[in-house]
Structure formats: structure tokens, C-alpha cells
Amino acid sequence: MKLRTVLLVVAALLSGGATQQQTIKIAMIAKSSTNPVFLAARTGAEAAAKELSQKLGVNIIIDWRTPPTEDGQVQAQRIAQAVNEGADAILISCSDAGKVTGAINDAVARGVAVMTFDSDAPQSKRFAYYGVDDVEVGQQVMHELATQLGFKGKVAILAGNQNAPNLRKRAEGVKKEAAKYQPSTPDLAAKNPGIQIVGTFYHAETPQDGAAEVLRVMNAYPDINGWAMVGAWPLFTKTLLTDLDPNKVKVVAVDALPAELPYVQKGIAPVLLAQPTYKWGYVSVEKIVDKLHFKKDVPAINKMELVRVTKENLGAWARQLKDWGFTDVPDEYLKLP
Amino acid sequence: MNKTLRSLFNAQQSGLILVILLLGTILTIFAGSHVDRLTGHTVNNFLNSHTLMQTATDASFFAIMAIGATLVIISGGVDLSVGSTYALAGVTMAMVLRDSTWSSPATVATGLTLSLGIGLACGLINGAMVVGLRVHPFIITLGTMWVFRGIAFVSSKAESILVPTALTDVVKAQFGGSSALYPVPMLVMLAMTALGAMYLTKMVPGRHIYAVGGNVEASRYSGLRIGRILIGVYALSGLAAGIAAFVGTSYYGSASCADATGYELYVIASAVVGGASLSGGKCSAISAMLGAILIVLIRQSIRTLHFDTNYESIIIGCAIIIAVVLDQLSARLTTQRLTNAK
Numbered sequence: 001m002k003l004r005t006v007l008l009v010v011a012a013l014l015s016g017g018a019t020q021q022q023t024i025k026i027a028m029i030a031k032s033s034t035n036p037v038f039l040a041a042r043t044g045a046e047a048a049a050k051e052l053s054q055k056l057g058v059n060i061i062i063d064w065r066t067p068p069t070e071d072g073q074v075q076a077q078r079i080a081q082a083v084n085e086g087a088d089a090i091l092i093s094c095s096d097a098g099k100v101t102g103a104i105n106d107a108v109a110r111g112v113a114v115m116t117f118d119s120d121a122p123q124s125k126r127f128a129y130y131g132v133d134d135v136e137v138g139q140q141v142m143h144e145l146a147t148q149l150g151f152k153g154k155v156a157i158l159a160g161n162q163n164a165p166n167l168r169k170r171a172e173g174v175k176k177e178a179a180k181y182q183p184s185t186p187d188l189a190a191k192n193p194g195i196q197i198v199g200t201f202y203h204a205e206t207p208q209d210g211a212a213e214v215l216r217v218m219n220a221y222p223d224i225n226g227w228a229m230v231g232a233w234p235l236f237t238k239t240l241l242t243d244l245d246p247n248k249v250k251v252v253a254v255d256a257l258p259a260e261l262p263y264v265q266k267g268i269a270p271v272l273l274a275q276p277t278y279k280w281g282y283v284s285v286e287k288i289v290d291k292l293h294f295k296k297d298v299p300a301i302n303k304m305e306l307v308r309v310t311k312e313n314l315g316a317w318a319r320q321l322k323d324w325g326f327t328d329v330p331d332e333y334l335k336l337p
Numbered sequence: 338m339n340k341t342l343r344s345l346f347n348a349q350q351s352g353l354i355l356v357i358l359l360l361g362t363i364l365t366i367f368a369g370s371h372v373d374r375l376t377g378h379t380v381n382n383f384l385n386s387h388t389l390m391q392t393a394t395d396a397s398f399f400a401i402m403a404i405g406a407t408l409v410i411i412s413g414g415v416d417l418s419v420g421s422t423y424a425l426a427g428v429t430m431a432m433v434l435r436d437s438t439w440s441s442p443a444t445v446a447t448g449l450t451l452s453l454g455i456g457l458a459c460g461l462i463n464g465a466m467v468v469g470l471r472v473h474p475f476i477i478t479l480g481t482m483w484v485f486r487g488i489a490f491v492s493s494k495a496e497s498i499l500v501p502t503a504l505t506d507v508v509k510a511q512f513g514g515s516s517a518l519y520p521v522p523m524l525v526m527l528a529m530t531a532l533g534a535m536y537l538t539k540m541v542p543g544r545h546i547y548a549v550g551g552n553v554e555a556s557r558y559s560g561l562r563i564g565r566i567l568i569g570v571y572a573l574s575g576l577a578a579g580i581a582a583f584v585g586t587s588y589y590g591s592a593s594c595a596d597a598t599g600y601e602l603y604v605i606a607s608a609v610v611g612g613a614s615l616s617g618g619k620c621s622a623i624s625a626m627l628g629a630i631l632i633v634l635i636r637q638s639i640r641t642l643h644f645d646t647n648y649e650s651i652i653i654g655c656a657i658i659i660a661v662v663l664d665q666l667s668a669r670l671t672t673q674r675l676t677n678a679k
Contacts, residue, residue: 086371
């Protein structure tokens with residue numbers, strides 16, 4: 001009897017092995033594993049994979065292959081490695097579109113679906129992109145900042161990594177919008193100088209490097225009234241909470257992660273334009289499953305909308321971040337109405 | 338036959354080859370497998386032509402630079418500027434060729450000349466400053482590391498510049514092989530290693546480098562022109578970085594001032610893992626290539642065995658220390674054995 005039971009169990013196990021569940025292995029390659037926005041994207045991708053696996057009876061695996069620091073060449077290598085190891089799809093935020101385009105095209109030629117998020121490689125054969133329109137984001141940042149400054153003042157642009165095409169586009173957008181607030185004639189300029197851009201400043205995309213760059217620029221240009229930050233790297237530190245005077249300098253930045261919320265509360269950053277970075281992973285995985293499992297046509301460009309975070313919706317936003325898996329949201333913000 | 342085998346296994350590189358083979362075997366056993374989407378065959382995740390070629394390609398950019406940097410290390414110096422030289426050579430080539438309407442052969446010839454020329458010029462500047470200013474090469478090349486990358490940054494306005502497809506077509510030539518198998522970087526690496534090995538072991542200027550690195554004063558009293566030899570090794574190091582830039586930039590299809598950031602450390606690590614002594618007089622081109630392959634293989638294994646990639650730098654750092662300690666231990670044991678034999 002015992003032997004029969006054992007044989008039945010073995011047979012059941014073997015039959016289970018024979019009727020294997022469909023697996024979709026998605027290699028996820030963000031720009032840098034030390035940047036918290038990409039960790040949120042990973043959380044979103046894993047949540048979508050878990051939910052869709054249960055719902056569809058398909059085993060969806062997220063294979064995290066993000067390099068520790070930004071390097072387009074390393075990303076290209078990781079695309080090739082993922083393909084060689086049997087990935088079904090690749091989800092990538094491109095550090096350098098030129099560097100990864102060849103590797104993306106090779107992956108597609110070998111039957112692997114490639115989707116980009118956050119930073120696109122538009123010349124490649126990727127089937128879809130999910131993210132914001134970067135020029136529009138830059139324009140929105142400048143518009144918010146100009147409104148805060150009463151449409152006059154000296155503004156610096158903090159632009160992160162100079163090689164990231166999406167950040168370059170955002171900086172372009174900031175300048176494009178600022179041009180709207182500059183007087184057209186010298187006479188008008190004498191009355192109201194409007195918005196003047198003192199410069200665009202690049203730095204390694206780490207919080208400390210970002211904060212150090214802001215302080216260096218503030219020392220060089222003490223009359224700066226506003227910072228248009230196309231990414232919010234320095235706001236991940238506490239340095240500028242004490243080193244910037246909210247009565248003299250205003251910041252508008254892209255992203256609104258837990259560490260940045262005190263800047264909103266204190267009035268240094270009266271507006272943060274949050275990218276729901278969790279959705280980079282969540283929505284992109286949905287799109288990949290639409291393409292691979294449901295064989296649906298996915299639009300090439302899938303636009304993500306920004307969320308405007310101010311003192312008024314700080315509590316709601318903090319709770320949203322907590323729901324998305326952020327564990328470092330301070331309790332004081334969760335309690336806000 | 339026995340003599341050949343003994344000489345093979347007595348060679349400096351035999352230990353590295355054994356470690357590479359051992360790691361390769363471990364990866365083959367534990368890598369798992371997947372069904373190839375195009376052929377429908379089950380293939381090992383590591384032991385397949387694409388992964389092996391990819392590993393060799395990834396290693397080739399470091400290895401080509403490491404062969405040049407090894408000459409500097411053998412001479413008792415160090416070249417921290419190889420990554421920046423790579424970036425400057427690649428960016429210059431891409432900027433000049435960006436709007437070119439030349440024929441493919443002319444484009445490739447111009448690209449090669451520019452890349453090698455810039456690499457050589459950077460190397461000559463390093464060598465001339467090390468010899469002329471009598472400042473430690475660590476300081477000089479630390480300075481030029483920033484200067485070269487800064488020039489690349491300013492001149493390219495920080496853009497990522499696409500290179501003409503003629504260059505990519507050459508470096509990604511398939512020679513009738515299967516799709517996405519590009520052997521050119523690996524072939525360049527092997528050719529460079531062969532040339533480097535021949536230069537160091539069979540040619541008088543190559544032997545002079547060992548002499549200078551082993552004992553600079555003795556070399557001076559022997560009549561060697563130390564300054565000329567040192568300028569030569571830095572020039573060759575720059576030239577190797579220029580070759581790596583041509584291959585790497587053409588392979589990936591674009592150049593930017595941030596290319597090869599931090600690669601100088603991988604290049605030095607490749608030479609050190611290959612048995613180079615930072616006090617000079619020791620190492621070979623083959624060892625440097627094997628060192629580069631081993632480092633890339635360790636990186637590959639972290640992914641193939643599904644280790645957390647956040648531990649990559651810890652693992653590589655430990656591997657470098659272990660490799661150097663084992664090498665020193667082996668050297669000490671050999672010296673002890675020879676002493677006992679006497």
C-alpha cells in the first residue's frame with residue numbers, strides 16, 4: 001500500500017512536470033540599481049508579475065539585471081546576456097540610447113520582445129515605450145517654477161547625467177518654456193527682466209553629488225531665485241533643507257519620493273512633479289504580457305502622466321507611496337489629511 | 338611531448354587557464370538551460386556559442402587596453418588615463434565622421450587613423466610628462482585622466498554621437514556565422530595579445546621594458562635610454578586604448594564622453610590578476626588577456642548563477658585580492674623550493 005502511494009505521488013509529480021506552466025521571463029534593466037526611483041519600478045514590475053501570474057496561470061518572472069552605476073555599454077552587454085540565457089522579453093530604461101540600440105536590435109532579431117521605459121531608444125526595434133514626454137515635463141517644471149517666482153528671477157537648471165537623452169530633453173523643455181517668460185525688447189527687459197537662465201549644471205546621478213553641485217552653484221551665483229531640477233537627486237539628502245532659504249530660493253523638481261516630502265512641507269519645493277515610478281514597472285509588465293500572452297497590438301508610445309504634489313495633497317501622496325511598497329514614508333506625512 | 342606539456346603547465350598562465358576552465362565547468366553545470374526561440378533546441382545557459390562569444394567580446398575591450406597598460410606596469414609605472422583616452426579617441430572619431438559622406442573603406446580608414454592617432458598622442462603626452470617633469474606616473478596619469486575626459490566632454494557637448502554604419506559593419510562582421518555572433522573584437526584581442534607577447538619576449542625593445550622595470554638603475558648603467566623606453570611604453574598604452582576605442586565605439590555604434598568611465602581600474606585589475614607586480618618587471622601580454630577574461634567571467638557567473646548583482650563589486654574585489662595572494666604564495670613556494678634544491 002505504501003509503495004503504491006509513493007508511486008502515485010511520483011506519477012503525479014512527473015505529470016506535473018510534463019504539463020509545464022507557460023513561463024514569461026522578463027529581464028529588467030534600469031539605469032542604476034542605486035537610484036530609488038528604479039527600485040520603485042522594480043517593486044511595480046514584481047507586483048504586476050505576481051498578480052498576472054495568479055490571474056492568468058502563467059509563471060511571470062522578473063529577472064533584475066540593472067547595473068550598479070549608469071553605463072550604456074554595460075546595459076548593452078546585459079541585454080545580450082539576458083537573450084543568451086533565454087529571456088522572453090527585455091524591459092529597459094536606456095542610459096545611452098546610441099549604445100543600446102544595436103543590442104536591442106540583435107535581441108529582437110533573435111525573437112525577444114524589447115520594451116523601453118523612462119528613457120527611450122526611439123531608433124531601435126523596441127515594440128513600445130512607456131514614460132513621460134520629456135520635453136513637456138521640462139516645460140511643466142519651468143511653468144510651475146515661473147509661477148512660484150512671479151514670472152521673474154534667476155533660475156538654474158539641474159540636469160543630472162549629461163548623457164541621458166531623456167534628461168537632455170527635459171532640460172531643453174525647461175529652456176523652451178523659460179524663453180516664453182523673457183521680454184522681447186530691451187525696454188521691456190529694463191522694466192521686468194523676466195526669467196533668466198544662469199546655466200545648466202550636470203553631475204553624477206547620486207544624491208550627494210547633486211546636493212554638492214547645488215551648493216557649488218549657489219556659491220558662484222548667490223542671486224539665484226529658483227532651481228528647475230529635471231530630476232530630484234539633491235532632495236534625497238537633508239542638506240538643502242538647511243542650506244536653502246525658502247524665502248529666497250524655490251525649487252521645482254521631477255519626482256516626489258519619501259525623502260523629498262520634507263522639502264514640500266518646508267516650502268523649499270512648493271511643487272514636485274511626481275512620476276509614478278512604480279508604474280514604470282507595473283504598466284510595462286502589463287504591456288509585455290499583452291504582447292506575448294494575449295498577442296495584442298501595443299501602441300508604440302504609451303504616455304505616463306505626472307502627479308502634481310503640493311502641501312495640499314501631501315498626505316494622500318504619502319499614503320500612495322506606502323501602498324506602492326515604499327517603507328520609508330515618515331509617519332507624520334501619512335497622518336496628514 | 339612531456340617537455341611540451343611540462344612547459345605548458347609550468348608557464349605563468351597555466352594557473353589562470355585552470356581557474357578559467359574550472360569556473361567555466363562550474364557555470365556549465367549550474368547554469369541551467371533554456372529552449373532557443375529560433376531553433377527550438379534546448380541550450381545550456383552558459384555553454385552556448387552566443388554566451389561564450391559575448392564573454393570574449395566583453396573581455397576584449399578591457400584586454401586590449403590591459404595589454405598596453407601591462408607594458409607600463411612591467412616598466413614600473415601605471416597608466417590611470419586609459420579609460421579617458423578611450424573616451425577621447427572614440428568621441429573624436431565619432432565627431433569627425435558624424436556627417437561624412439565618404440565611401441565605406443575611406444570612413445573606416447579615417448576612423449581607425451583618428452582613433453589610433455588620438456590614443457598614440459595621449460600616450461606620448463603621458464610619457465613625455467612622466468619623463469620630462471619627473472613626477473610619479475600615478476600623479477601624471479591621474480591628471481591626464483581628468484584632462485582627456487574633460488576635453489571629450491567639452492568637445493562633444495556631452496552628446497552621445499552615433500558613428501557611421503560602415504564602422505559598425507566592419508566590427509560586427511559575421512563571416513558567414515550565425516545571427517548575432519560577432520567575432521571581430523575577440524579576433525582583435527587575440528591578435529593584440531600575440532603581438533604583445535611577441536614584442537615582449539622576442540624583441541629587444543620589449544626585453545628592455547623588463548630590464549627597466551626590474552632594476553632601473555642597473556638598466557641605466559647598462560646604457561639603456563630609460564626616458565625613451567618609458568615614453569615608448571606610455572605611447573603603446575595610449576595606442577592600445579585607441580585600438581580598444583575604435584573596436585568598442587564601432588561595436589556599440591556610438592561614442593560619448595562618459596564611455597569607459599572606471600575602466601582603468603578593470604584594466605589594472607586584469608594585469609594584476611594576470612600576475613603583474615605593481616613594482617614592475619613582471620607579467621606578460623597573455624597573462625593580462627587571461628586576467629581580463631577571468632574578471633569578465635566572474636561578472637558573467639554572478640548573473641548566470643543568479644547571485645544578487647549588488648554583490649558584484651564585493652565579489653570582484655575579493656577575487657582580485659585572492660588571485661594576488663595566491664600568486665605571491667606560489668612565488669614564495671617556488672623560491673623556497675629552489676633554495677632547498679641548492
